[in-house]
Amino acid sequence: MSIDHHPSEERLLDYVSGGLGESWSLAVATHLALCPKCRNTVARLEAMGGGMMDAAEPATLADNSFDALWARLESEEDEADSMPAIAGHAGKIDLPEPLRSYVGGSVDALPWQNMGLGVRQLLIPTADQSTARLLCVAAGRPVPEHTHRGEEVTLVLQGAFRDSTGIYAAGDFQEADETVLHQPHAEKDRDCICLAVTDAPLKFRNLAFRLVQPFIGI
Ligand SMILES: [Zn+2]
Known part of the structure; x- marks a missing residue:
């Protein structure tokens, strides 16, 4: 990797x-x-x-x-750089620790919540005020364009996404704040699964998406 x-x-x-x-x-x-x-x-x-x-x-x-x-x-x-990685992601992915302890090891068995527009999420309970979630974005689909009221970090676990700042593949860690307006697109060959942490709700440009935001918990 x-x-x-x-x-x-x-x-x-x-x-x-x-x-x-x-x-x-x-x-x-x-x-x-x-x-x-x-x-x-x-x-x-x-x-x-x-x-x-x-x-x-x-x-x-x-x-x-x-x-x-x-x-x-x-x-x-x-x-x-010469040290070996712990996990390989060539085929079906196994979630690494400590994430595995929170949601289980198998991606296929996760109780995803369908949010529409090719996006699924799974909220991860944590003790702090921030929100941790797994996001699965269908291959080739965008996440609605958004900025951040606070900070967001995204760790790619499977597949890859790209936005105006670059391409992020398995293992990559993206840090974004309120100065970044971005619309990540999952790459075409595979659904993209990420761990995302935010300290405030995302701010979507699309009004329709903003209206349903309180109901889908993103
Ligand atoms: Zn690193």
């Missing part, structure tokens, strides 16, 4: 420091299950955090500035 889009450095740092809510942690942790590069980064951040906690001298803490930390991480990134 070739993964081109990763969580931001800030988000990985928040993940390591325990600063992310459950929904966002679920998305990051599931990406980590698929991405050896980010697993490697997180492992080194955790080691670095432990080292900083152990440092008794204030001078030692100053030496470990985050600029220096990221310079060091970036210089070591090449070796991470």
